[in-house]
Amino acid sequence: MEFRQLQYFVKVARKQHVTQAAEELHVAQSAVSRQIHQLEEELGVQLFVQKGRNLQLTPVGRLFLSRVETILTDLERAVGELHEFLDPELGEIRIGFPHSLGISLLPTVVAEFRKSHPNVRFRLRQGTYASLIKDVVDGKVDLSFISPFPENHDQVSGELLLSEELYAILPPGHMLAEYQMITLDQLKDESFVMFSELYSLRRIVMDACKKAGFTPRIEFEGEETDTIRGLVAAGMGVSLLPEMALTESSPLMPAKVRVSDPQVTRTIGLIRRGGGEKLPLVAEMFRRFLIDFFQSK
Structure with a gap:
């Protein structure tokens, strides 16, 4: 499981749309779809279901999202604290x-x-x-x-x-x-x-x-x-x-x-x-x- 996969997953979950997520991430739509597919295969679960033109989280997808958001928030905070320790004026x-x-x-x-x-x-x-x-x-x-x-x-x-x-x-x-x-x-x-x-x-x-x-x-x-x-x-x-x-x-x-x-x-x-x-x-x-x-x- 890669950090990039988790980032892509959270963005797709928030936008409920692969194309819009790809645009905000500044990557190709195919790259986002591939990473989500690989993540689902590695976990052995389906994280999204198609609903019209949008993607909707499955129940297990919603559970996974809440955990991943916490992990990414903690990681982001750790990096920020490291930078601030070196120089708070750049925090x-x-x-x-x-x-x-x-x-x-x-x-x-x-x-x-x-x-x-x-x-x-x-x-x-x-x-x-x-x-x-x-x-x-x-x-x-x-x-x-x-x-x-x-x-x-x-x-x-x-x-x-x-x-x-x-x-x-x-x-x-x-x-x-x-x-x-x-x-x-x-x-x-x-x-x-x-x-x-x-x-x-x-x-x-x-x-x-x-x-x-x-x-x-x-x-x-x-x-x-x-x-x-x-x-x-x-x-x-x-x-x-x-x-x-x-x-x-x-x-x-x-x-x-x-x-x-x-x-x-x-x-x-x-x-x-x-x-x-x-x-x-x-x-x-x-x-x-x-x-x-x-x-x-």
Whole structure:
């Protein structure tokens, strides 16, 4: 069994298509097919079945994929740690983040860090609350921004970086759009544009509405702050978004109004794998930088 075979197998499993996998690997399609066939022969099992134009993992293929991904991740991390031991300034930081922090916070801190460490590379992995925790636990990232910050979790540890206020966003012509501040129950009869259930911001908004005495009527769902913001600006409903997601300007922007009673906030933290495991040197440098960066704000 060769390392190259495992790489090809993982790529085909992710793309579910030999041609697309070959294109990303920059090799001939026949080479990928040959390596997969040889791997199946050596293992004595069928890893894929044809389904239309795509390939689908068999049950044993799914089991094998989970093990191979762990092996490749550990090997990749070992190579990275070796390079970082020789020179942390040439290392790579693998960091996860939720979409809402990718608009301004992540680019800001990465740019600031690279002023002092210009040769450090970043590998970014976007995800939802649950997937980001899993990525940290599985070792797919060294660190992850997360919101809300998990105060007590048996598999990850970390630091609370900041709390951020959520604002009501309204169509520009809405009767409350010119107010300086509103109470949340003033929106109880409105249609809401909400994040899907995979996203922690949805739970924060739902809990706040419940505290205000109502259950929001959800008209539209989305998975990105840009989508939520655009739908509200187009008059499809109202929503609540973090201030950080409202810094960007575009031709179609909703009105932004502060909310009281209850004030709605979210926590943002940085997590790493628990159990006292040491971070790679370059990741530890970045962690300490982030703590100092947010403490100085």
